[in-house]
Amino acid sequence: MKNVTIACGNGGVENNDLIQKVFYKYFKNDILEKNEDSAIIDSGKLAFSTDSFTVSPLFFKGGDIGKLAICGTCNDIAMMGAKPLWVSCAVIIEEGFDMKQLDTIVSSMKKELAINGAKVVCGDTKVVPKGAVDKIFINTSAVGQVQKKGISSNNISKDDIILINRDIGSHGATIFTAREGMDMSGSLQSDCTSLYPQVQALLDANIDITALRDATRGGVSASLNEWAKQSKIGIVVDESSIPIKDEVQGVCELLGFEAVNLANEGTFLLAINNKDEEKALEVLKRFDQNNKAAKIANITDEHIGKVVIQSSYGTKRYLEMPSGELLPRIC
Amino acid sequence: MKNVTIACGNGGVENNDLIQKVFYKYFKNDILEKNEDSAIIDSGKLAFSTDSFTVSPLFFKGGDIGKLAICGTCNDIAMMGAKPLWVSCAVIIEEGFDMKQLDTIVSSMKKELAINGAKVVCGDTKVVPKGAVDKIFINTSAVGQVQKKGISSNNISKDDIILINRDIGSHGATIFTAREGMDMSGSLQSDCTSLYPQVQALLDANIDITALRDATRGGVSASLNEWAKQSKIGIVVDESSIPIKDEVQGVCELLGFEAVNLANEGTFLLAINNKDEEKALEVLKRFDQNNKAAKIANITDEHIGKVVIQSSYGTKRYLEMPSGELLPRIC
Numbered sequence: 001m002k003n004v005t006i007a008c009g010n011g012g013v014e015n016n017d018l019i020q021k022v023f024y025k026y027f028k029n030d031i032l033e034k035n036e037d038s039a040i041i042d043s044g045k046l047a048f049s050t051d052s053f054t055v056s057p058l059f060f061k062g063g064d065i066g067k068l069a070i071c072g073t074c075n076d077i078a079m080m081g082a083k084p085l086w087v088s089c090a091v092i093i094e095e096g097f098d099m100k101q102l103d104t105i106v107s108s109m110k111k112e113l114a115i116n117g118a119k120v121v122c123g124d125t126k127v128v129p130k131g132a133v134d135k136i137f138i139n140t141s142a143v144g145q146v147q148k149k150g151i152s153s154n155n156i157s158k159d160d161i162i163l164i165n166r167d168i169g170s171h172g173a174t175i176f177t178a179r180e181g182m183d184m185s186g187s188l189q190s191d192c193t194s195l196y197p198q199v200q201a202l203l204d205a206n207i208d209i210t211a212l213r214d215a216t217r218g219g220v221s222a223s224l225n226e227w228a229k230q231s232k233i234g235i236v237v238d239e240s241s242i243p244i245k246d247e248v249q250g251v252c253e254l255l256g257f258e259a260v261n262l263a264n265e266g267t268f269l270l271a272i273n274n275k276d277e278e279k280a281l282e283v284l285k286r287f288d289q290n291n292k293a294a295k296i297a298n299i300t301d302e303h304i305g306k307v308v309i310q311s312s313y314g315t316k317r318y319l320e321m322p323s324g325e326l327l328p329r330i331c
Numbered sequence: 332m333k334n335v336t337i338a339c340g341n342g343g344v345e346n347n348d349l350i351q352k353v354f355y356k357y358f359k360n361d362i363l364e365k366n367e368d369s370a371i372i373d374s375g376k377l378a379f380s381t382d383s384f385t386v387s388p389l390f391f392k393g394g395d396i397g398k399l400a401i402c403g404t405c406n407d408i409a410m411m412g413a414k415p416l417w418v419s420c421a422v423i424i425e426e427g428f429d430m431k432q433l434d435t436i437v438s439s440m441k442k443e444l445a446i447n448g449a450k451v452v453c454g455d456t457k458v459v460p461k462g463a464v465d466k467i468f469i470n471t472s473a474v475g476q477v478q479k480k481g482i483s484s485n486n487i488s489k490d491d492i493i494l495i496n497r498d499i500g501s502h503g504a505t506i507f508t509a510r511e512g513m514d515m516s517g518s519l520q521s522d523c524t525s526l527y528p529q530v531q532a533l534l535d536a537n538i539d540i541t542a543l544r545d546a547t548r549g550g551v552s553a554s555l556n557e558w559a560k561q562s563k564i565g566i567v568v569d570e571s572s573i574p575i576k577d578e579v580q581g582v583c584e585l586l587g588f589e590a591v592n593l594a595n596e597g598t599f600l601l602a603i604n605n606k607d608e609e610k611a612l613e614v615l616k617r618f619d620q621n622n623k624a625a626k627i628a629n630i631t632d633e634h635i636g637k638v639v640i641q642s643s644y645g646t647k648r649y650l651e652m653p654s655g656e657l658l659p660r661i662c
Binding site for chain 1: 340346354356362381382383387416422423425431434440450451452454455457458460462464470
């Protein structure tokens with residue numbers, strides 16, 4: 001490959017390939033190799049993560065780039081059982097950008113920081129000439145305090161089951177319809193949400209959590225495939241158990257997408273000890289939008305490194321890691 | 332102001348104005364208000380900083396965007412007397428970007444990480460369609476361990492003097508001449524350097540350091556003015572003591588710049604107790620490029636919040652915070 005392609009940013013096969021061949025080649029170390037949502041540093045006490053946000057359009061149903069920039073990074077901290085505390089905010093703004101829009105974006109960030117109990121402690125503001133960036137890009141990094149050690153995507157075993165907190169695909173479907181100017185009447189909006197409150201409730205209820213992962217770029221397919229590879233397990237998904245809203249299913253059918261490949265920004269997978277299924281679902285359902293929380297998969301020692309999906313007709317197929325040109329600028 | 336202007340990213344007056352009116356308005360807290368090069372978190376044990384790099388051209392004499400992305404952020408950590416340890420790397424790449432150039436950039440990052448004794452522990456890779464970003468932007472954030480507590484730009488007093496480690500303005504002059512296609516024969520190249528080794532040597536020699544600041548965007552003028560305001564002191568600079576290379580002076584005269592306003596990427600100011608002047612200069616001069624290390628200013632309790640510059644002819648003027656459209660995309 002001589003040039004970087006759009007597919008290299010898809011959260012799937014080509015994205016991993018670029019990361020392996022260029023970034024890991026030079027940066028390889030024990031922390032990176034763990035492939036967790038956040039790096040665990042300072043002898044296991046802190047979690048550290050970074051994310052850049054380039055979403056287009058900047059404002060969409062259910063959120064904006066500011067809300068997304070806090071949710072996205074703080075959620076990666078939360079997925080390690082850590083509490084987001086200190087956040088950085090680095091913006092790159094195109095010359096001429098509307099000051100009122102900037103104000104709205106930063107105000108959204110503040111609101112979302114409060115939900116996480118975190119604060120912005122450092123930042124950077126760059127302005128580049130017209131045409132050098134499309135409107136505004138935001139990078140946030142965060143450092144959080146680990147509340148429960150040992151949560152890891154590398155330790156899932158046959159004793160675990162996989163739950164999901166809510167219905168899938170609404171962020172991807174929302175961005176797509178917004179960008180294409182499709183007028184979706186109805187309740188379709190991004191799931192963009194800060195997940196730390198849900199994680200804290202699970203920890204407070206002493207749920208025996210093995211791993212957590214928010215299903216962002218690459219969707220549920222990417223997250224499950226990563227887990228299967230990292231934990232050297234097989235995952236068997238019951239297709240009919242995955243909650244999908246009608247509006248999202250409609251967009252998928254219209255455009256030939258699979259909802260399992262669509263990005264989410266407030267939807268996460270939980271690998272927990274099977275004894276805690278009921279208790280965990282009860283905790284999840286206390287939260288808005290989580291009334292469809294469900295068990296979606298079992299772990300097996302067949303098909304190691306693979307995800308098998310069983311349809312309601314009893315047929316089975318591999319759920320592959322997404323590849324190709326998925327929707328860019330989704331987050 | 333209804334729209335963001337290029338001047339809003341100049342590291343000077345308009346930049347501070349934007350930060351105050353939009354970002355501080357919403358994010359205001361005790362850590363941000365300290366206005367240090369890094370946030371001090373975790374009960375004073377750690378330093379945390381972020382920086383985005385949008386430099387154009389990507390490759391220049393003395394460095395490239397990769398080297399810059401590690402130096403810039405790790406230097407902010409070093410300026411708090413902290414050792415850079417954990418770094419994040421978030422890239423936003425334009426579709427079609429040359430893979431070999433990407434490899435060169437990441438390889439430069441690796442080299443510079445080694446000089447700091449730091450490693451990349453988390454990252455993010457986004458690819459955006461052609462035209463949405465100019466080639467590649469990199470954000471790095473870093474967390475470092477504070478080696479000596481209490482270094483702060485808010486504590487400079489009349490007992491202190493101000494030193495500089497080397498000659499000024501070479502990064503700004505290099506980027507400018509490269510962008511304008513001016514062929515500068517001679518030794519003009521960016522000062523882009525990781526400063527932690529110099530800071531560590533100063534700490535090892537028990538230099539009584541009050542504050543450190545690398546004179547990046549806005550140059551020496553911005554840093555001195557920030558110190559004067561933050562520490563509520565007057566600063567009197569001896570103009571003839573500021574080391575400037577002939578090549579940099581030449582570019583300035585040609586283009587009507589002042590070298591004190593030009594950006595640096597390996598040049599820093601030290602406020603130290605006056606008793607340690609000789610020892611500190613000796614330590615600084617052990618390092619490459621530092622043979623011109625010098626004392627450049629005294630502290631006074633006149634002109635509080637201001638910087639006075641004395642020319643060799645005995646005339647005095649205020650050295651103002653830079654303002655207006657300085658060179659964008661310098662770092």
